Amino acid sequence: MSQATFDKVCEHARETAMLRSVTELLEWDERTKMPPAAGEYRAEQITYLSSKTHQRHTDPQLGAWLNELAETDLAADPNSDAGATIRQMRREYDKLTKVPQRLVEELTRLSVLGQQAWVEARKNDDFAAFSPLLEKIVKLKREQADAVGYEECCYDALLDDYEPGETTKNVTAVLEGLRKDLVPLVAAIAESSKKPDMEILKRTYPIPAQEEFGTQAAKAIGFEFNRGRLDVTHHPFCCGMGPNDTRLTTRYDENFFPSSFFSILHEAGHGIYDQGLRTEQFGLPPGMYLSLGIHESQSRMWENMVGRSETFWQHFFSPAQATFPDALTGVSRDDFYFAINDVRPSLIRVEADEATYNLHIIIRFELEQALINDGLAIADLPDAWNQKYRDYLGIEPPNDADGVLQDVHWSAALIGYFPTYALGNLYSAQFFAQAGQDVGPLDEQFARGQFTPLLDWLREKIHSPGQRYPANDLIANVTGKPLSHQPLIGYLRAKYTPLYNLG
Amino acid sequence: MSQATFDKVCEHARETAMLRSVTELLEWDERTKMPPAAGEYRAEQITYLSSKTHQRHTDPQLGAWLNELAETDLAADPNSDAGATIRQMRREYDKLTKVPQRLVEELTRLSVLGQQAWVEARKNDDFAAFSPLLEKIVKLKREQADAVGYEECCYDALLDDYEPGETTKNVTAVLEGLRKDLVPLVAAIAESSKKPDMEILKRTYPIPAQEEFGTQAAKAIGFEFNRGRLDVTHHPFCCGMGPNDTRLTTRYDENFFPSSFFSILHEAGHGIYDQGLRTEQFGLPPGMYLSLGIHESQSRMWENMVGRSETFWQHFFSPAQATFPDALTGVSRDDFYFAINDVRPSLIRVEADEATYNLHIIIRFELEQALINDGLAIADLPDAWNQKYRDYLGIEPPNDADGVLQDVHWSAALIGYFPTYALGNLYSAQFFAQAGQDVGPLDEQFARGQFTPLLDWLREKIHSPGQRYPANDLIANVTGKPLSHQPLIGYLRAKYTPLYNLG
Numbered sequence A, B: 001m002s003q004a005t006f007d008k009v010c011e012h013a014r015e016t017a018m019l020r021s022v023t024e025l026l027e028w029d030e031r032t033k034m035p036p037a038a039g040e041y042r043a044e045q046i047t048y049l050s051s052k053t054h055q056r057h058t059d060p061q062l063g064a065w066l067n068e069l070a071e072t073d074l075a076a077d078p079n080s081d082a083g084a085t086i087r088q089m090r091r092e093y094d095k096l097t098k099v100p101q102r103l104v105e106e107l108t109r110l111s112v113l114g115q116q117a118w119v120e121a122r123k124n125d126d127f128a129a130f131s132p133l134l135e136k137i138v139k140l141k142r143e144q145a146d147a148v149g150y151e152e153c154c155y156d157a158l159l160d161d162y163e164p165g166e167t168t169k170n171v172t173a174v175l176e177g178l179r180k181d182l183v184p185l186v187a188a189i190a191e192s193s194k195k196p197d198m199e200i201l202k203r204t205y206p207i208p209a210q211e212e213f214g215t216q217a218a219k220a221i222g223f224e225f226n227r228g229r230l231d232v233t234h235h236p237f238c239c240g241m242g243p244n245d246t247r248l249t250t251r252y253d254e255n256f257f258p259s260s261f262f263s264i265l266h267e268a269g270h271g272i273y274d275q276g277l278r279t280e281q282f283g284l285p286p287g288m289y290l291s292l293g294i295h296e297s298q299s300r301m302w303e304n305m306v307g308r309s310e311t312f313w314q315h316f317f318s319p320a321q322a323t324f325p326d327a328l329t330g331v332s333r334d335d336f337y338f339a340i341n342d343v344r345p346s347l348i349r350v351e352a353d354e355a356t357y358n359l360h361i362i363i364r365f366e367l368e369q370a371l372i373n374d375g376l377a378i379a380d381l382p383d384a385w386n387q388k389y390r391d392y393l394g395i396e397p398p399n400d401a402d403g404v405l406q407d408v409h410w411s412a413a414l415i416g417y418f419p420t421y422a423l424g425n426l427y428s429a430q431f432f433a434q435a436g437q438d439v440g441p442l443d444e445q446f447a448r449g450q451f452t453p454l455l456d457w458l459r460e461k462i463h464s465p466g467q468r469y470p471a472n473d474l475i476a477n478v479t480g481k482p483l484s485h486q487p488l489i490g491y492l493r494a495k496y497t498p499l500y501n502l503g
Helices: A002-032 A036-057 A060-069 A081-098 A101-123 A127-148 A154-162 A168-191 A198-202 A207-221 A257-276 A292-306 A310-323 A333-339 A357-372 A378-393 A419-439 A442-447 A452-463 A471-479 A486-499 B002-032 B036-057 B060-069 B081-098 B101-123 B127-148 B154-162 B168-191 B198-202 B207-221 B257-276 B292-306 B310-323 B333-339 B357-372 B378-393 B419-439 B442-447 B452-463 B471-479 B486-499
Strands: A228-232 A238-240 A246-250 B228-232 B238-240 B246-250
Touching: A002 A036, A002 A060, A002 A081, A002 A238, A002 A246, A002 B002, A002 B036, A036 A081, A036 B002, A060 A081, A081 A127, A101 A127, A127 A154, A127 A357, A127 A378, A154 A168, A154 A357, A154 A419, A168 A357, A168 A378, A168 A419, A168 A486, A198 A333, A207 A228, A207 A257, A207 A310, A228 A257, A238 A257, A246 A257, A257 A292, A257 A452, A292 A419, A292 A452, A292 A471, A310 A333, A310 A442, A357 A378, A357 A419, A419 A442, A419 A452, A419 A471, A419 A486, A442 A452, A452 A471, B002 B036, B002 B060, B002 B081, B002 B238, B002 B246, B036 B081, B060 B081, B081 B127, B101 B127, B127 B154, B127 B357, B127 B378, B154 B168, B154 B357, B154 B419, B168 B357, B168 B378, B168 B419, B168 B486, B198 B333, B207 B228, B207 B257, B207 B310, B228 B257, B238 B257, B246 B257, B257 B292, B257 B452, B292 B419, B292 B452, B292 B471, B310 B333, B310 B442, B357 B378, B357 B419, B419 B442, B419 B452, B419 B471, B419 B486, B442 B452, B452 B471
Parallel strands: A228 A246, B228 B246
Antiparallel strands: A238 A246, B238 B246
16 A cells, blocks of 8 residues: 555655656757757746646645655665655755745846846956845745755755755864864965976867867766766866756867866766666665765866876876877976866855865855845945955955956845855765775776776765665765765865975 | 637647657768767657657647637638648548557557568568568558558558649659650660769768868758768768758768768758748648658759759869869869769669659559559569669669568558658759759859859749648649659750760
């Protein structure tokens, strides 16, 4: 009896996932292939399918089935495939049905208007022109949080949309620890007289050769091209449109090697996670990614901990020299390795290096809490922003366009999203350290071009469980410890101390 | 009151068209970009959306609204936008609801099995292995025709699926006239001692240059690339996934120039028709293509009557020589023009030239009628096929693989489809002759690279009416005469008499 209801719930979820997968193709095509004039109708197609998907997610019949299942044996173990399916679908159903339709529509509308206003405001360096919309968005996000409910603070409810089950208190504790150790490390690096020669990376790297080299590297670390592909876009991304269809995009700059190469590794890391989810659970929580932070941990690990490691280039530098003879003949591997690990405080988050990136995120996380929990006035936001850049990065934004206006997120009503980027780095370091203990030494394997031990470990420990465990449980299960900033700061110190001759 | 109902009908149709447009993208992607392992889930996505589309097409509420509208002022003029919408939607609703669901499903199933069996049978030259499935398909197609109903013969109902409103009697009269004139013309060409030098076309034509040259030609004749694109596939096709999104595909053979070039012109002809439909009527009959025959008339006109004309190459031969210097330096325009107009009886329809192609179609049309109307036994089909190839083309298929087994259509339950190919040629010649009278001399315009007069004429007369008039009315309105084989045979004689020194 309860099995029959459970089967109906699963069928419902799979059908919803099918609609969603079709929407993914519409979105991928829009960003990679679609003719320019087709945009208007494409927006209608996407809106139409998204509204069908939302109807299904909030279908009262689904709610009734989930009620029926609540006390059954199938739900007894919340970490079994069936139990996790019921728990996660219940969670999503409750969240989505708690927010009034009026609020959903108003936020969607404001997000479209907000992004348009943001583009103009950034172009004109005019924060005042953007602030009325931002004020409305913050107000509505507070209303959304109130509608959904929270235990300790309003921001909890927003964070939970992107990092389910995570709390402001816990993230604050970990990021404060990170900040206290990272600010002096970054300052020491900035003061070091040893600097890489960045010119090496700005030579001519022909684009077809970049594509071939990036594809080979993505294959080598485990991205399966019979179940995926790589295309060109303006803003790199990874998306999935079926259990065996994961697509990466990148952009090429003929005169800057890292631009495509590390974005390919980054997106391939996302893609490898997608490809590691259990295909037979596609569309059900045990076959879905766990959180944005966990997703980001996979992309960051392959991009940075693997792709910017010394031993990765012990294997790949000779092929790189053979692929880009004009740029790399006569360049030493050490100089190349140093250049791709350049660290310096800078204004723009999306161009930041592996170390300073986290400070950009911490600033946003603190400001979002101030806006949502503490009533920071929108008018005071630019000053607060600039003060934090001085305090944490030792630099001063010369204008709002390259300061508080640089990110699209707030204009799109994405508040609570930023911390997942830093959580990704924290998770990745903690997982990576554990993988080293379990199947290492990883460095020796990378030097031989062997990435399968790490990949297999990730497949088993991180990818195949999908949403069976909340992220905090997963990290405790896998590493034996709660989330901590120690693995990340330890990794960064170990890497940069020799590079920058730190004391 | 009736306006409100009409609005609901239009909204219903537009929503169905939106689902259909999304399915088009899924299909385009499957044939051009999709990773190989994604095929199974893609089939599920397409089946899912197709079943939703079918539900909407046969929605009883739609039937009730159409009943309401039947006697209203809106339906009074069947050729107005509103009248044509009601008439055509009524027609489609009636046809689809008359066929029992069991028969629809059985035909779908047999079509999948049939295509699989056909691939094997053709590979093994084993007609006997395919014949039991073909027998079932023919039987079910007869049942389908009986369910839908017809006036004179069973085949009428099948033909009507692809060429709405056309009758077997009318098509037979025109195609018999064509056959009687065409068989001796093809025989005379075969006997001519003058033959083109085909080696010219088999030299090295680099693929990037072919792509650039084909794209430029498609642009020149009027295909709009801001509302469309061109990709690579195994079997060239054209499809639309929105009012401003029409996509062409082709395949490239480095050692055979016509392969991509004329398929690009052909598909661009289809695309130009799609792009000429009124965008504000997208999804409604006045914004839909009229019939497969009319669609084919547009592709054939641009491919053959324009693209293989002497004056087209007066404009394009110099650019071709500049684009393909290794292949075309020292080649005379006359020799090139003769080579692209090579005519000779051959076994395979899809490789046939502009003249003999029609005989391949006439053979299939006659055999389909024999199967459906006259009870020709499946076992007797190969002999009947071979006899007609001897009679009409003067050649003898050496086996069934290159004879009766060469086409996928019958295995896919597409019976009644073939004649639309020949109708396309007939329509195109009759339209082309009329356009020459109305806005000509076209040849002089082509020689100057001017294709806009013809394009504008087609836009006004053929494209923008969509389905407002049945095809037979359209041709009578536009040319002042019913469909006749005279324009086509006249065009072919005028072209080949000088080329082949015919008497």
